[in-house]
Structures are given as structure tokens and as C-alpha cells.
Amino acid sequence: MERSEQRDQDAALSRRTLVRGLALGAAATVAGPALAQTGPAAPPTTITTPPRDFGPNGAPTTYFWDPDIIAVDPSFDDLAQPNTAIKRLYTGLLWAEGPAWSAQGRYLLWSDIPNNRQMRWTEDDGRVSVFRSPSNNSNGNSFDFQGRQLSCEHLTRRVTRYEHDGTATVLADSYQGKRLNSPNDIAAHPDGSYWFTDPPYGGQLYEGEPDVAGGPSNAGGKLNPRIGQPAGFAPGKRELPTNCYRIDPSGRIDLVVTEEQVPDPNGLCFSPDYKKLYVASTGKGPGDTGPGGKGEIFVFDVGADNKLSNVKKFSDCVIDGVKCGPDGVRCDVNGNVWASSNAGRAVGYSGVTVWSPAGKLLGRIRLPEVCGNVCFGGPKRNRLFMAASQSLYAVYTATQGAGPG
Incomplete structure (x- = not known):
């Protein structure tokens, strides 16, 4: 039995005792049918029929613990916040990605990649507006230690x-004279450098631009990448493996993770002490000629010279036999890794794994939709x-995110 189920049963017993006492008191003064509760009222979740309504007008779902926050290990009780519920803050996007928190502006920024725009949710009144359009089909976003916004752009x-x-x-737009594929996610380092992944997912019509004729994602040359783009737009061609790079404060671009180490790298983040680098390897991308990523998370040791070593598979992201494919990742201040989960049609496994x-x-954390990326924010970053x-979506936690953005 999972701990969340045990908590629900304990809460049900407490409610049943309370209701029974109220019913006995009411029976002494009120004529007619006895007031009684025949059983505990189980709140709807992602896996009930009908499923839970996460919107602002949905029925209450939280007695003490949100039913879609699942504790697998007892230590998760110190990370999950009781008396709070998962909330859907906005809907109507095509593919949401790249959330990042502006501590100075107290707003959340994220990408709606196919709609070629960035969105903003303001903390004071919950208003959502278009922040930047066009966004060059931006994907991952973050903020550096000076509060400047960083964006990875598919189109350009x-x-x-x-x-x-x-x-x-x-x-950065190239490495050793060759154009990048489609930068995906980025993390700032205290030394002033930026680390980013460069998989090929932007090499498609829906989220960026396919290669020019003959390129890996447009080998037959039937797609015209210039359609819908402004005059003078110059389409590109995939020329590099799917690597990870470091942008030195001097502007130099260094290769830090090769495709052989982590194929199709996607989300990445540092541990709180910046001695570990986590990189998610997602699925096979457009134009891949090799096997591609397998939905795993890898971890590296980060040396004082910014050299990576001791690569290990951190997790295969298989839970109860279900592949919970990772995309975006973030660390909390205790070093725990919060990863988005894409479980496809396996209802109850998409969302976030910790x-x-x-x-x-x-x-x-169970969500009714595939989750692409996560970040910590809010005035307390909790x-x-x-x-x-x-x-x-958003939910309060009992911990804080590590690092800016």
C-alpha cells in the first residue's frame, strides 16, 4: 500500500468519527431522517472515472494530502506540502515547455513552442499574457545570476x-563553424558560464524548421522550410551530433557531453553545490541515424576545471513497469531531482517523478497531461x-528549488 493511500484511510477514519458525533448530536434536536455518512468521500484524481477537474471551478480534492501526490518513500513526506492542491493555472496551449521564474519580476515565463510565443503568468493577480511573439520557437528558458533571461531557440x-x-x-549559434541543431535547455553556473543541450527536436515543421533539402530531417527534400517565415530567412541543415556545450564567460564554446555519452540530451540541471550535472536523454529525434535516446537520466561529476567525469546512469525512469520518460529536470536545495514525466497513454504516470x-x-505527482518541463518559483521559490x-500547473512544496530560474 502506498503511503498516500494510508493517509487517505487515516483521514477517512478521522472524518467518519467527526461525522458520527455530529449526527448523534443532531439526532437529539432534529426530527426526521438521521444525518449520517455511509462512507468516506474519496476525492477524484487523474485515475478516477470521471477524472478530476484541475480547473478553478473543480470540486475540492484536498482533505489533507492531494490525492495525486504519491509518496513512494517515507522521506517524500518532508518534501510534499500538506493542505495544498495541484492547480491548473492556464490551458489552451499547443505544447508548453521551458518554465522559468523571474525573482525580480515575480512572474513565470514559459514557451508555447508551436505557437511561436512565450507566455507570462504574474504572481500578484494570476494574469496570463503573451510575453514575446514571435519567440523563434523558443524551447527552454532560464534566468542567470544577474536576472537576465536565457532562451533556447529552435527556429534560429x-x-x-x-x-x-x-x-x-x-x-551561441554554432560550434567549430557548424550550425547548432536546436538548443533545448540551459542552466547558468556561478562562474558566469552557461551550459546547454543541443538535440534535434526543433528540426520539424511543428516546433521549428526542417532541414534544407537533403538534410537528415528532410532527406527527400519535399518540405519547404521557408514557408511561413519572413523574407530573407535562411534555413539550416543538421551538421552536428547531439551534444551538450558550455558557453565560457569569454564567449568560447566548449563541448562537454558527447552524443556517445548521452544521445539526444534534453533537460539539464546542476546539483545545489554545482558538483553534479544531470542530463536527461529523451527519445529518438528527427533525423537521428543511430538508436537515439532511451528516456533515461545521466549524472556527471563536475571538476574544478569544469571537466566532466564519472558518467553514470542515474535512472532508467521505469516505475511499476511503466516508462516515465524524462524531459526537463530541476534540483531542490537538498539535491533531490524533480523530473518531468511522459508516460504516453499510461494514465496516472505522466507528471513529475522525484x-x-x-x-x-x-x-x-500525477497530472492528466504529459509533462514537458518543471521549475521552482514563487516569492519563496517553494x-x-x-x-x-x-x-x-503548479503546486506548493515543502522544499525550495536550487539555483536561479
Whole structure:
């Protein structure tokens, strides 16, 4: 029996005792049928029929613990926040990705990749608005230690930083003279460097641009990548393996993780002490000629010289025999890894998985949609925001996110 089920039973016993006492008191003064509760009222969840309504007008679901927050290990009770519920903050997107929290602005920024825009949710009034359009089909976003926004752009195959004066700086668009594939996710380091992944997922019409004729994602040349783009747009061609890179403060681009180590790298994050780097390896991307990623998370040791070593498979992300494919990842201040989960049609397994620094599964958050990426935010950085397919969700936690953005 999972601990969440035990908590529900304990809560049910307490409610039954209370209701029985109220009914006995009422029976002494009220004529007519006795007031009684025949059994505990189980709140709806993602796996009930009908399923739970996560919207603002949905029925209450939380007595003490949200039914879709599942403790697999007892230590998860110290990370999950009681008396709070998973909330859907917004819906109507095509594919939500790249959530990032602006501590100065107190807003959440995220990407709606196919709609070629960035969205913003403001903390003070919950208003959602279009933040940047077009966004060059941006995917991952973050904020550095100076509060500047970082964006990975599929369409232009580059990494961009938005300065405080409103200008935009291209941080990386090529490596050794070859254009990048489609930068996906980015993390800032205290030394002023930026680390990013470069899989091929933007090499498709829906989320960016296919290669020019003859390229790996457009081998037959039947797709025209210039359709729908502004005059003068120059389409690219996949020229590099799916690697991870480090942008040095000097501007130099260094290769830090090869495709052989982590194929199709996607989300990445540092441990709180910046001595570990976690990289998610997702599925086979457009134009891949090899086997591609297998939905796993890898971890590296980060040396004082920024060299990575001792690569290990952190998790295969298989839970109860179900592949919970990772995408975006974040660490909390205790070093636990919070990873988004894509379980396809396995209802009840998409959402978020939480792992100890040793790779032990601690808990899960169930969502009714595939989750693409997560981040911590809010004024106390104790709220987990989840960009999941067509919607944005959030839930308070009992821990805080590590690092900015």
C-alpha cells in the first residue's frame, strides 16, 4: 500500500468519527431522517472515472494530502506540502515547455513552442499574457545570476540572452563553424558560464524548421522550410551530433557531453553545490541515424576545471513497469531531482517523478497531461510549476528549488 493511500484511510477514519458525533448530536434536536455518512468521500484524481477537474471551478480534492501526490518513500513526506492542491493555472496551449521564474519580476515565463510565443503568468493577480511573439520557437528558458533571461531557440538554432536594457545577445549559434541543431535547455553556473543541450527536436515543421533539402530531417527534400517565415530567412541543415556545450564567460564554446555519452540530451540541471550535472536523454529525434535516446537520466561529476567525469546512469525512469520518460529536470536545495514525466497513454504516470541524490524514487505527482518541463518559483521559490502539454500547473512544496530560474 502506498503511503498516500494510508493517509487517505487515516483521514477517512478521522472524518467518519467527526461525522458520527455530529449526527448523534443532531439526532437529539432534529426530527426526521438521521444525518449520517455511509462512507468516506474519496476525492477524484487523474485515475478516477470521471477524472478530476484541475480547473478553478473543480470540486475540492484536498482533505489533507492531494490525492495525486504519491509518496513512494517515507522521506517524500518532508518534501510534499500538506493542505495544498495541484492547480491548473492556464490551458489552451499547443505544447508548453521551458518554465522559468523571474525573482525580480515575480512572474513565470514559459514557451508555447508551436505557437511561436512565450507566455507570462504574474504572481500578484494570476494574469496570463503573451510575453514575446514571435519567440523563434523558443524551447527552454532560464534566468542567470544577474536576472537576465536565457532562451533556447529552435527556429534560429541559437541561444539568446535578453539584457536589462532590452537588447538581445546571441550567445551561441554554432560550434567549430557548424550550425547548432536546436538548443533545448540551459542552466547558468556561478562562474558566469552557461551550459546547454543541443538535440534535434526543433528540426520539424511543428516546433521549428526542417532541414534544407537533403538534410537528415528532410532527406527527400519535399518540405519547404521557408514557408511561413519572413523574407530573407535562411534555413539550416543538421551538421552536428547531439551534444551538450558550455558557453565560457569569454564567449568560447566548449563541448562537454558527447552524443556517445548521452544521445539526444534534453533537460539539464546542476546539483545545489554545482558538483553534479544531470542530463536527461529523451527519445529518438528527427533525423537521428543511430538508436537515439532511451528516456533515461545521466549524472556527471563536475571538476574544478569544469571537466566532466564519472558518467553514470542515474535512472532508467521505469516505475511499476511503466516508462516515465524524462524531459526537463530541476534540483531542490537538498539535491533531490524533480523530473518531468511522459508516460504516453499510461494514465496516472505522466507528471513529475522525484528522486533522491542516490537515484531512489521518492514520490510522484500525477497530472492528466504529459509533462514537458518543471521549475521552482514563487516569492519563496517553494512552488513547483509544471509545463504540461496544453496547460500550466503548479503546486506548493515543502522544499525550495536550487539555483536561479
